[in-house]
Amino acid sequence: MTRQPDQLLQVRNLSKSFVGVKALDQVQLDLKKGEVHAVMGENGAGKSTFMKILMGLLSPDSGEIWLEGDVLKNADVNETLKRGISMIHQEMLVVPELTVAQNIFLGREKTNWLPFWLDDAHTNAQAEAILQQMGVDIAPTTLLKHLSVAEMQMVEIAKAISNNAKVIIMDEPTSAISDKEVATLFKIIKDLKQQGVGILYISHKMDEIFQISDTITVLRDGQYIGTKPASELDQPTLISMMVGREITNLFPEIVPSKGEVVLSVKRLTRQGVFSDITFEVRKGEVLGLAGLMGAGRTEVARAIFGLDRYDNGEIQLNGQTIRIHSPAEAIALGIGYVSEDRKGLGFIPAMTIQDNITLSSLSQHAKAGWVMTDREASVATHMMQNLRIKATGAAQKVSHLSGGNQQKVVIAKVLQAAPDVVILDEPTRGIDIGAKFEIYKLINDLTAQGIAVVMISSELPEILGLSHRILVLSKGKQTALLVREEATQDVIMKYAMQ
Amino acid sequence: MNTLLTRSKNLGQYGIFGAFVVICLGLAVINPQFMTVSNWTIIITQVSINALLAFGVTFVIITGGIDLSLGSMVAVTGVVAASLAHPDTYPVIVPIGVGVLSGVAMGALNGLVITKSKVPPFIVTLGMMTIGRGLALILSKGRPISNLSDSFNFIGGGSVLGIPFPILILVVFFILCTLLLKKTVLGRYIYAVGGNEQAATASGIRVNKVKMAVYTLCGGLAGLAGILLTARITTGQPNAGAGFELDAIAAAIIGGTSTSGGTGTMTGTLIGALLIGVISNGLDLLNVTSYYQQVVMGAIIIGAVVLDSWNQKK
Numbered sequence: 102m103t104r105q106p107d108q109l110l111q112v113r114n115l116s117k118s119f120v121g122v123k124a125l126d127q128v129q130l131d132l133k134k135g136e137v138h139a140v141m142g143e144n145g146a147g148k149s150t151f152m153k154i155l156m157g158l159l160s161p162d163s164g165e166i167w168l169e170g171d172v173l174k175n176a177d178v179n180e181t182l183k184r185g186i187s188m189i190h191q192e193m194l195v196v197p198e199l200t201v202a203q204n205i206f207l208g209r210e211k212t213n214w215l216p217f218w219l220d221d222a223h224t225n226a227q228a229e230a231i232l233q234q235m236g237v238d239i240a241p242t243t244l245l246k247h248l249s250v251a252e253m254q255m256v257e258i259a260k261a262i263s264n265n266a267k268v269i270i271m272d273e274p275t276s277a278i279s280d281k282e283v284a285t286l287f288k289i290i291k292d293l294k295q296q297g298v299g300i301l302y303i304s305h306k307m308d309e310i311f312q313i314s315d316t317i318t319v320l321r322d323g324q325y326i327g328t329k330p331a332s333e334l335d336q337p338t339l340i341s342m343m344v345g346r347e348i349t350n351l352f353p354e355i356v357p358s359k360g361e362v363v364l365s366v367k368r369l370t371r372q373g374v375f376s377d378i379t380f381e382v383r384k385g386e387v388l389g390l391a392g393l394m395g396a397g398r399t400e401v402a403r404a405i406f407g408l409d410r411y412d413n414g415e416i417q418l419n420g421q422t423i424r425i426h427s428p429a430e431a432i433a434l435g436i437g438y439v440s441e442d443r444k445g446l447g448f449i450p451a452m453t454i455q456d457n458i459t460l461s462s463l464s465q466h467a468k469a470g471w472v473m474t475d476r477e478a479s480v481a482t483h484m485m486q487n488l489r490i491k492a493t494g495a496a497q498k499v500s501h502l503s504g505g506n507q508q509k510v511v512i513a514k515v516l517q518a519a520p521d522v523v524i525l526d527e528p529t530r531g532i533d534i535g536a537k538f539e540i541y542k543l544i545n546d547l548t549a550q551g552i553a554v555v556m557i558s559s560e561l562p563e564i565l566g567l568s569h570r571i572l573v574l575s576k577g578k579q580t581a582l583l584v585r586e587e588a589t590q591d592v593i594m595k596y597a598m599q
Numbered sequence: 600m601n602t603l604l605t606r607s608k609n610l611g612q613y614g615i616f617g618a619f620v621v622i623c624l625g626l627a628v629i630n631p632q633f634m635t636v637s638n639w640t641i642i643i644t645q646v647s648i649n650a651l652l653a654f655g656v657t658f659v660i661i662t663g664g665i666d667l668s669l670g671s672m673v674a675v676t677g678v679v680a681a682s683l684a685h686p687d688t689y690p691v692i693v694p695i696g697v698g699v700l701s702g703v704a705m706g707a708l709n710g711l712v713i714t715k716s717k718v719p720p721f722i723v724t725l726g727m728m729t730i731g732r733g734l735a736l737i738l739s740k741g742r743p744i745s746n747l748s749d750s751f752n753f754i755g756g757g758s759v760l761g762i763p764f765p766i767l768i769l770v771v772f773f774i775l776c777t778l779l780l781k782k783t784v785l786g787r788y789i790y791a792v793g794g795n796e797q798a799a800t801a802s803g804i805r806v807n808k809v810k811m812a813v814y815t816l817c818g819g820l821a822g823l824a825g826i827l828l829t830a831r832i833t834t835g836q837p838n839a840g841a842g843f844e845l846d847a848i849a850a851a852i853i854g855g856t857s858t859s860g861g862t863g864t865m866t867g868t869l870i871g872a873l874l875i876g877v878i879s880n881g882l883d884l885l886n887v888t889s890y891y892q893q894v895v896m897g898a899i900i901i902g903a904v905v906l907d908s909w910n911q912k913k
Contacts, residue, residue: 449794
């Protein structure tokens with residue numbers, strides 16, 4: 102291979118197998134200085150394996166990685182970091198009890214003339230300089246645990262910069278931050294580009310990819326599919342490259358609903374979080390809940406479901422006023438909630454698919470406290486077929502499933518408790534296009550069965566494509582209740598920013 | 600690949616069982632006395648008290664908790680039962696019933712404080728450990744309580760059809776605890792709470808009730824163990840049971856119960872308890888002093904957990 106000075110990172114024929122399964126097969130990549138290069142692919146396409154190899158966390162079976170014309174061989178994490186490859190992890194690898202400056206220089210602590218004596222003043226000053234250069238307003242002495250996710254991300258980027266990173270890998274950096282924070286992030290990315298840093302960018306969000314990236318490389322099932330300039334691609338082409346087939350109609354047809362009111366919320370208020378939230382959902386209707394991150398959508402859902410308390414207001418279910426103190430009560434009354442926090446609130450990783458699916462309805466499959474295993478098994482198998490959960494069987498542990506299938510298990514659990522109304526909170530977050538499509542169809546099936554659906558989503562196409570009516574929240578207040586015909590992305594955004 | 604994962608996970612459980620078998624065979628070769636019925640009767644009888652405590656603490660550890668007050672509960676229940684078990688006073692059911700109930704009460708108190716105050720179980724049960732020891736000394740005025748009825752002492756020393764009574768109790772409670780964990784709604788909830796407490800709450804499980812149940816259950820089993828011990832040594836000793844909690848926790852951990860919660864089985868715990876018993880018995884037969892026995896036991900606890908974490912990674 103010849104030395105190409107403007108080529109920052111070159112990857113040739115990289116392959117990696119796990120126990121006979123090819124996770125990566127002959128993958129190629131060229132990253133130039135000052136380029137934002139998106140790596141796209143469905144979950145399981147091999148993106149994270151690829152990034153782990155680049156970071157030196159895994160060693161490849163074959164293939165070569167060149168950094169600025171020098172081959173990287175058997176490099177471990179310390180080596181790759183030293184050579185200038187940094188990664189911003191999706192699940193922030195920060196130490197919550199240390200300060201911003203201490204986190205930035207973690208592992209490379211500044212000392213004074215005694216090589217073991219920490220020099221806090223110097224550390225803080227250097228951290229401050231980097232943060233200022235980034236245009237970020239965070240005090241270097243703040244403890245990490247007091248920062249928002251977006252701010253933690255900035256600290257991680259500052260850490261990469263302090264490390265003189267030439268290549269920065271960003272793994273779904275926008276999955277948990279607000280639109281405003283995304284704008285800040287993109288500005289920083291543009292600055293980094295100017296300084297000649299190459300960025301490998303992983304994300305599931307299509308519009309964002311086209312907004313920020315110069316080049317797009319697509320992987321599918323560990324295979325290298327191709328690399329193209331972003332300007333030569335459009336969304337349908339990119340999707341078909343990722344999925345390997347064309348998805349023409351992402352959203353199913355919406356059938357009008359004219360059932361009676363199932364859930365009615367009146368002037369629901371939780372002091373300092375949200376106030377005067379009023380809406381109704383009818384049988385077979387999807388009410389979209391739109392708004393920016395932090396608008397209070399999840400908090401409203403949590404209050405209705407009994408996870409948090411509320412101070413004022415009234416909730417009616419099927420015409421009856423109810424007061425819910427716990428999720429157990431909410432489920433018993435017929436309210437289901439699929440959380441945005443799949444790992445935290447959704448499933449029990451160490452338990453099997455079957456045990457997870459029946460968890461909310463276990464007493465229905467039990468007699469005098471004894472679980473009737475046969476009945477439980479048939480119920481779980483039936484749900485797995487209905488929701489097309491891909492697994493080796495009902496006895497497989499949920500921790501071994503893909504994100505999309507884990508989400509389906511959580512939805513199955515909620516549905517198994519026979520709810521009248523289901524609140525879906527970011528139901529397609531972090532799952533790939535194929536599984537998204539299936540969840541959209543599933544939502545349609547639910548409404549066909551007469552279930553009322555409240556869907557919280559930050560993806561406006563999803564809100565517009567599935568909802569009968571759309572409630573927009575901003576800073577804890579409702580700013581609009583739109584019917585489907587009058588809603589567009591612009592209108593929703595206008596109310597969401599109000 | 601996933602079946603492979605499940606298989607290697609199962610191997611982890613067989614791993615401890617395999618180690619148990621290998622150690623038994625080794626001891627049998629070195630000392631022919633080891634593999635005799637009379638020696639095994641001694642081993643299992645000795646193990647029975649630790650096993651009962653270990654069953655109780657297994658429930659607790661699976662929920663992600665811990666109980667350090669087991670040893671003190673053994674002392675309290677022993678003293679309570681002994682004071683009611685003098686000859687020609689109450690029928691034998693009274694010391695047994697009141698003894699077990701005192702364990703249940705202390706366990707319930709543990710559970711109540713843990714669920715209401717949100718103070719970590721480690722601290723609450725550490726406090727209960729000291730409180731219990733104090734209570735045992737107060738109730739007995741610091742002196743051992745002897746002169747117990749024959750029918751009470753039968754629990755620890757008698758046999759039915761040639762099988763020592765403690766072994767029968769062990770078998771019965773092993774079966775009951777296994778069924779509770781594997782076949783009942785409560786058992787499923789115990790795994791769920793330890794596997795992911797927040798998700799369990801969001802799934803409609805009343806987590807506090809489950810925690811109350813496991814600490815109460817653990818207290819009840821400790822009460823039973825206390826009665827067994829008192830009947831065996833025919834004395835209610837306020838200083839009895841010191842350090843028992845650590846042996847019980849060790850048995851559960853050797854048997855594959857994860858201290859971070861969510862996994863564990865009664866079979867594993869039983870094997871863990873038997874392994875501890877077999878090793879101390881085997882080392883006795885080999886004339887190894889008890890000082891060395893402690894070193895060996897500690898190494899085995901760490902080894903078992905290392906083995907388990909390797910299995911997890913695979």
